[in-house]
Amino acid sequence: MTARENPFVNGRAGAPSSSEIKFLRRNPPSLPVEEVRPLLAEHFGLDGELEPLPSERDQNFQLACRDGRRFVVKIANQQESPEVVECYTRALQHVADQDPSLPVPRIVASADGRHFVETRFAGGQSHIVCLLTYLGGMLLDDVSDRIGPAARRSLGRTVARLDRALRSYFHSAVTQSHPWNLGTFERLHHLVDLLGGDEERGLLHAVFEDYSQRLLPRLKALRHQVIHQDAHPGNILVDADDPASITGIIDFGDLLLGTLAAEVAVACNGVASDANDPIAAACEFVAAYDAELPLEEDELDLVFDLMLVRNAMTAVIAGARLRLAPNEPAHISSPQPYIDRVALLRSLNHARFSRELRRACRFPVYCPTAPGAATDPGEEERLVEARRSLMGRNTTHFYSQPMHFERGRGPWLYATDGRRYLDFYNNVAQIGHCHPHVVRAVSRQAAALNTNTRYLYSSVLDYAERLSDRLAPHLTACLFVNSGSEANDIAWQMAKTVTGNAGGIIMEDAYHGVTDVMRLFSPGRPGKALPDFLQGLVVPDPYRGPIRDRGTDLAAAYAADADRAIAALAASGHGTAAFMIDSAFCSSGIPDVPEGYVRAVEARVRAAGGLMICDEVQSGFGRMGRWWGHEHHGVQPDIVTMGKPVGNGFPLGVVVTTDEILNEFIDRTRLFSTFGGNAVAAAAGNAVLDVIDNENLVERSRVTGSLLRRELRGLAAEFPLIGDVRGHGLVTGVELVRDRGLRSPASSETRTLLELMRERGVLVGSDGRDANVLKLRPPLVISADEVAQFIEALGQSLEALQA
Numbered sequence: 001m002t003a004r005e006n007p008f009v010n011g012r013a014g015a016p017s018s019s020e021i022k023f024l025r026r027n028p029p030s031l032p033v034e035e036v037r038p039l040l041a042e043h044f045g046l047d048g049e050l051e052p053l054p055s056e057r058d059q060n061f062q063l064a065c066r067d068g069r070r071f072v073v074k075i076a077n078q079q080e081s082p083e084v085v086e087c088y089t090r091a092l093q094h095v096a097d098q099d100p101s102l103p104v105p106r107i108v109a110s111a112d113g114r115h116f117v118e119t120r121f122a123g124g125q126s127h128i129v130c131l132l133t134y135l136g137g138m139l140l141d142d143v144s145d146r147i148g149p150a151a152r153r154s155l156g157r158t159v160a161r162l163d164r165a166l167r168s169y170f171h172s173a174v175t176q177s178h179p180w181n182l183g184t185f186e187r188l189h190h191l192v193d194l195l196g197g198d199e200e201r202g203l204l205h206a207v208f209e210d211y212s213q214r215l216l217p218r219l220k221a222l223r224h225q226v227i228h229q230d231a232h233p234g235n236i237l238v239d240a241d242d243p244a245s246i247t248g249i250i251d252f253g254d255l256l257l258g259t260l261a262a263e264v265a266v267a268c269n270g271v272a273s274d275a276n277d278p279i280a281a282a283c284e285f286v287a288a289y290d291a292e293l294p295l296e297e298d299e300l301d302l303v304f305d306l307m308l309v310r311n312a313m314t315a316v317i318a319g320a321r322l323r324l325a326p327n328e329p330a331h332i333s334s335p336q337p338y339i340d341r342v343a344l345l346r347s348l349n350h351a352r353f354s355r356e357l358r359r360a361c362r363f364p365v366y367c368p369t370a371p372g373a374a375t376d377p378g379e380e381e382r383l384v385e386a387r388r389s390l391m392g393r394n395t396t397h398f399y400s401q402p403m404h405f406e407r408g409r410g411p412w413l414y415a416t417d418g419r420r421y422l423d424f425y426n427n428v429a430q431i432g433h434c435h436p437h438v439v440r441a442v443s444r445q446a447a448a449l450n451t452n453t454r455y456l457y458s459s460v461l462d463y464a465e466r467l468s469d470r471l472a473p474h475l476t477a478c479l480f481v482n483s484g485s486e487a488n489d490i491a492w493q494m495a496k497t498v499t500g501n502a503g504g505i506i507m508e509d510a511y512h513g514v515t516d517v518m519r520l521f522s523p524g525r526p527g528k529a530l531p532d533f534l535q536g537l538v539v540p541d542p543y544r545g546p547i548r549d550r551g552t553d554l555a556a557a558y559a560a561d562a563d564r565a566i567a568a569l570a571a572s573g574h575g576t577a578a579f580m581i582d583s584a585f586c587s588s589g590i591p592d593v594p595e596g597y598v599r600a601v602e603a604r605v606r607a608a609g610g611l612m613i614c615d616e617v618q619s620g621f622g623r624m625g626r627w628w629g630h631e632h633h634g635v636q637p638d639i640v641t642m643g644k645p646v647g648n649g650f651p652l653g654v655v656v657t658t659d660e661i662l663n664e665f666i667d668r669t670r671l672f673s674t675f676g677g678n679a680v681a682a683a684a685g686n687a688v689l690d691v692i693d694n695e696n697l698v699e700r701s702r703v704t705g706s707l708l709r710r711e712l713r714g715l716a717a718e719f720p721l722i723g724d725v726r727g728h729g730l731v732t733g734v735e736l737v738r739d740r741g742l743r744s745p746a747s748s749e750t751r752t753l754l755e756l757m758r759e760r761g762v763l764v765g766s767d768g769r770d771a772n773v774l775k776l777r778p779p780l781v782i783s784a785d786e787v788a789q790f791i792e793a794l795g796q797s798l799e800a801l802q803a
């Protein structure tokens with residue numbers, strides 16, 4: 001039907017026209033049995049008893065033949081076009097081909113092989129007739145008092161299977177206008193005025209308003225396919241003894257191009273609206289549907305709204321028909337039960353309904369980006385309390401008021417307070433939160449296989465090769481674990497194993513992880529007592545370290561401390577097994593490490609028989625504007641460890657070393673990590689490499705990082721609190737001091753500043769021995785716009801701090 005023919009295009013104006021009445025009425029034929037029987041004999045060669053079956057738009061009979069076979073005879077109304085009949089007969093055929101065990105009627109061809117015949121009856125009028133196989137069972141409607149969870153789940157699965165089968169079906173008639181199309185609900189609006197009392201009309205008008213303003217734009221954006229759109233309990237047949245056993249889905253006459261959300265809403269409405277607990281019932285149906293045919297989040301979020309719309313639609317169509325054609329047999333005898341359902345659904349807590357559906361389908365429960373999906377009042381307190389009791393009362397959280405995030409995208413985190421926050425803290429989501437390429441790779445691999453490295457599979461080998469290609473030629477051998485801590489722990493074990501020494505050298509305020517040994521490697525601040533097998537080096541910090549005079553050779557002066565450390569390890573009998581650095585020196589406050597310093601220490605350590613371990617957990621994967629942080633120091637590590645950004649949030653740790661070191665280590669230890677390098681982790685790792693390459697992130701990190709520091713130096717001209725700005729790529733330290741001359745650490749100011757930044761929607765951390773260095777590590781995907789937003793927030797926060 002074209003727009004001009006459409007009687008409802010002009011909305012609510014005026015009294016219903018005759019074409020409008022025609023559109024609403026379905027005019028099922030009422031032909032006498034005596035006229036139907038000869039026709040069946042003529043076209044199908046069949047004879048038997050005919051018994052009427054109910055239908056909104058056709059005249060249906062059950063045909064019981066003498067030989068026991070049973071069929072359904074469908075006689076279309078006179079207005080029905082052959083296209084519509086062809087559409088549903090072909091659809092039935094298609095569904096049967098795609099999913100042969102799905103209980104849908106089969107088309108019975110006429111004697112001359114046609115799916116339907118157009119025939120003239122005695123009265124002179126012609127109708128299209130088709131014959132279907134008869135499906136046994138009772139209508140779900142007739143056992144509604146016995147519908148329980150099992151029946152709802154079974155229906156969910158069955159409707160989903162039907163939609164999956166219909167996914168590959170199309171016919172031009174599915175776009176015909178149709179009174180029951182939830183996508184064109186608006187056109188029924190003016191009919192509300194034909195109904196009941198003021199209160200009912202008010203209720204229905206509200207549904208229409210909400211539909212036009214809020215739902216329709218979202219509905220239009222959902223994926224569309226051919227759907228049944230009428231899988232209510234009057235069209236579902238079940239075993240009389242077991243309503244969970246579905247024996248038939250019938251009535252394909254309302255097939256149309258619509259959304260899966262509409263399909264789900266209509267079917268769900270039928271089994272959930274009248275249940276004792278409609279929300280729980282809807283969850284049973286929807287979760288089963290989703291398990292068979294996964295729904296998208298936006299579809300799920302519209303289910304509740306569309307259930308409401310469907311009830312309003314039924315009320316309006318039924319009410320209007322009763323008014324416009326009072327003498328016709330009514331398919332639905334009163335709009336009132338549907339108006340009551342609208343009222344009931346509106347009385348339910350919409351947010352809770354959507355949350356429970358999300359929970360049932362294992363979507364994140366809160367969606368701060370979805371309209372109207374805020375948390376319940378009191379929810380934050382409940383979570384804080386639950387966290388205390390379930391995760392220990394001493395588990396720390398960031399900020400005085402803990403933040404509740406449920407979504408992340410790119411550099412943004414979305415909180416349940418309805419705000420989004422620019423994430424300048426997180427160095428795990430290196431390529432942006434929830435990067436879709438990684439998410440897809442992880443889920444595709446998880447759907448195919450996840451196993452361990454004791455078997456052969458290609459993804460982990462592919463990944464190992466790609467990683468080692470990015471390192472110096474001697475670093476070819478990979479060992480996979482699940483975290484940075486584990487990677488460092490194993491690197492340390494390797495160093496001890498292959499050197500035969502047992503002493504380690506670290507920075508005096510290093511952080512390298514949480515295993516028993518790595519906690520010892522993580523004093524976090526200078527001056528902390530270390531075990532005698534460990535020596536901490538003075539941090540080569542030209543800004544606030546003990547040697548600052550740029551006139552001296554700072555690299556050599558600081559590196560001399562390694563002589564002391566090596567001598568001490570020799571004296572204690574441990575010898576030097578390795579020097580381990582975080583190539584970004586993060587926990588040291590991201591100092592501007594003097595050129596040549598690390599190389600000078602490396603040379604001393606090698607002379608003492610030790611190895612060089614570069615911990616790239618913070619600094620790798622483009623963070624410092626080059627692939628690896630250690631490239632800035634010009635060293636040749638024997639072992640490189642990786643964590644955090646490797647999987648962009650998927651747990652993965654890697655140790656890369658030389659072939660000789662790995663072989664000797666495995667030979668001696670037989671070490672094997674169950675999860676290390678599992679197929680899903682390898683998929684995540686591969687996808688991260690893809691994105692860094694495809695989005696040119698190493699170079700972007702370099703360029704955006706320079707921009708950020710330039711802007712920060714601009715701020716420093718205004719705010720004396722900023723003592724120093726340094727870093728490489730997108731790891732930046734901003735040292736805050738009370739007095740630029742004395743360089744006295746502004747520790748409490750830094751703490752306050754973090755809170756002020758949070759109030760302005762930006763997340764940053766602090767580090768350094770006096771916790772007075774802002775530690776900025778945004779995802780490498782940030783743009784100049786986001787740098788500008790950050791600088792604006794920092795400027796305002798510094799101003800607020802001064803005030």
Ligand code: PMP
Pocket residue numbers: 483484485486488511512513514582586615617618643644
């Ligand atoms: N090394 C460095 C330099 C780190 O910053 C961290 C974590 N902050 C680790 C190792 C430990 O990594 P994970 O927490 O994944 O064990």
